[in-house]
Amino acid sequence: MDKTAITPALVSRLVEKQFPQWAHLPVSRVELDGWDNTTFRLGVEFSVRLPSADGYVAQVDKEHRWLPVLAPQVPVRIPEPVARGEPEPAFPRPWSVYRWLQGEPAAVGRVDDLELFAHDLSAFLAALYEINSASAPPAGRHSFFRGGPLANYDAETRASITALADRIDTVTATEVWEAALTTEWQQAPVWVHGDVVGSNLLVVDGRLNAVIDFGCSAVGDPACDLAIAWTFSFGDSRDAFRDRLGLDSGTWARGRGWALWKALITLAGDDADAAAERFGWRIGARQVIDECSATTASGRGAGGCPNAAVSALASAGVADPRGRA
Numbered sequence: 001m002d003k004t005a006i007t008p009a010l011v012s013r014l015v016e017k018q019f020p021q022w023a024h025l026p027v028s029r030v031e032l033d034g035w036d037n038t039t040f041r042l043g044v045e046f047s048v049r050l051p052s053a054d055g056y057v058a059q060v061d062k063e064h065r066w067l068p069v070l071a072p073q074v075p076v077r078i079p080e081p082v083a084r085g086e087p088e089p090a091f092p093r094p095w096s097v098y099r100w101l102q103g104e105p106a107a108v109g110r111v112d113d114l115e116l117f118a119h120d121l122s123a124f125l126a127a128l129y130e131i132n133s134a135s136a137p138p139a140g141r142h143s144f145f146r147g148g149p150l151a152n153y154d155a156e157t158r159a160s161i162t163a164l165a166d167r168i169d170t171v172t173a174t175e176v177w178e179a180a181l182t183t184e185w186q187q188a189p190v191w192v193h194g195d196v197v198g199s200n201l202l203v204v205d206g207r208l209n210a211v212i213d214f215g216c217s218a219v220g221d222p223a224c225d226l227a228i229a230w231t232f233s234f235g236d237s238r239d240a241f242r243d244r245l246g247l248d249s250g251t252w253a254r255g256r257g258w259a260l261w262k263a264l265i266t267l268a269g270d271d272a273d274a275a276a277e278r279f280g281w282r283i284g285a286r287q288v289i290d291e292c293s294a295t296t297a298s299g300r301g302a303g304g305c306p307n308a309a310v311s312a313l314a315s316a317g318v319a320d321p322r323g324r325a
Helices: 008-018 058-073 114-130 150-163 170-181 222-226 235-245 249-268 272-279 285-293 308-315
Strands: 027-029 037-042 046-051 081-085 095-099 190-192 201-204 207-211 218-220
Touching: 008 027, 008 037, 008 046, 046 081, 058 081, 058 095, 058 114, 114 190, 114 207, 114 222, 114 235, 150 170, 150 249, 170 249, 170 285, 190 222, 222 249, 249 272, 249 285, 272 285
Parallel strands: none
Antiparallel strands: 027 037, 037 046, 046 095, 081 095, 190 218, 201 207
């Protein structure tokens, strides 16, 4: 079923048939829809979330199993599953009803104090990383390898760098990428959200109120959650985010690698500006690439010099891949 066929009328029919107690509630589209799932508001208390393709189906049972476990252990609200819809001819995938969460997707115009926002977000992630991950799902296809090694995206990243040769500094981008690949998570696997972007962070009065969309959650390397330090934060807010989490420099090098990968494939795709706006990035994809190139692995400025990534390598304790110390 194509995503465009998932309409309010379809959702109304599904709800009426499977959950008749809610059949009287109106169904409406949300302000900012996702890509992996199509989401609608059901009345004032609920939302309905339907996988937009077969590849996202595994996320349904994962969220129903684990969100109730995570919810009491984090400092902000996360989605609360209320009911699980069954596949049927009209929609051949499982689907979910959740409790509605208040807030608007985070954007710079909706967050007056970026440093305070960074503190709230890092507090959420720090709490998430402390949750017992025994028997939890390891990174894999269900999480689109969030929490797994960056090497899963090595071919795609290098192909994007080549495709953008006339638009970016390919030497520095390659250095940043290779600096990330030379490090690895050497501690016990931790819970990761997997898709920490402004569109998945709901704010009320400028403060973080809820974190949504745990479809890419898994246990593994937390570096994937750090990309927002380059796509949304900057200056003091990036410092606050980094310092609160207290992760090692290699993890920050990989976090920068995640940010670079996403920016590269976005810039190489169609309508990069619209995509960046949908993600809730503070800047466009090209600017994210420049930001990754002009900062050290920890996110601190490296003077914007062409070989800024070399300083980043030293920061991460990694030898320069071109053979220089």
